[in-house]
Amino acid sequence: MTDNPYVTLSSATSLDGYLDTADPPRLALSNESDFDRVDAVRARNDAILVGARTVRRDNPRLLVRSMARQSRRETAGQTRSPWKVTVTATGELDPCAAFFTAGDTTKLIYCPTPEAARIRRRVGHRALVVGLGASVAMTDLVADLGDRGICQLMVEGGATIYTQFLAANLVDELHLAVAPFFVGDSRAPRFVADAAFRWTSDRRATLAEVRQIGDMVLMRYALSDRFTGHEAEGHRRLTKPQLAAGMT
Secondary structure, three states: OOOOEEEEEEEEOOOOOOOOOOOOOOOOOOOHHHHHHHHHHHHOOOOOEEEEEHHHHHHHOOOOOHHHHHHHHHOOOOOOOOEEEEEEOHHHHHHHOOOHOOOOOOOOEEEHHHHHHHHHHHHHHHEEEOOOOOOHHHHHHHHHHHHOOEEEEEEOOOOOHOOOOOOOOOOEEEEEEEEOOOOOOOOOOOOOOOOOOOEEOOOOOOEEEEEEEEEEEEEEEEOOOOOOOOOOOOOOOOOHHHHHHHOO
């Protein structure tokens, strides 16, 4: 992972571990303060990745909302918002979705190579389409982003993408914000699906920070020895000796 982008996986869940309800409309898990925290994390990254299902279901804009943060990025020679990245097996993406139309930053679509030509015809000039073999492996996707100069990648969902990144041991830092209510519906999407994860009851993840954000709680976990411990706009984190005590 040394030459790969530093990966921050960011998610919000209910108390019982769900990302959303089974039926529309979309469930708002975060409060305004947490939305602002996520915006600050976005502003520190070079690219934001979501799965095609998230693009279809939630129609996210994936832009930095704060004008001040946009201006700071521009002053630093960056685009006002990070690149947008999605991955799809089928190419079933609406060219009029906010992923493509909101903001003037670079948009990338990763897909199986046999589907690339068809997807290029579908989205036209709105995005760069990259074929990555018979099926897209997240290790190949992350390596390709590194080759394109992406140093900091933020992964924002959904469950399939979270599962693939965590199971492939590609995540350096996990942000998990928990909302104070239950969904209580097994049809709804959970944070991750079944997989063989590195972090188990015998190998516990390293807790780097716990923070109250209004009625929510944020937990940050260091999942690799590349964890930077970057502080989010004035908030304290655990010290390096505390981290070292839990990192194995």
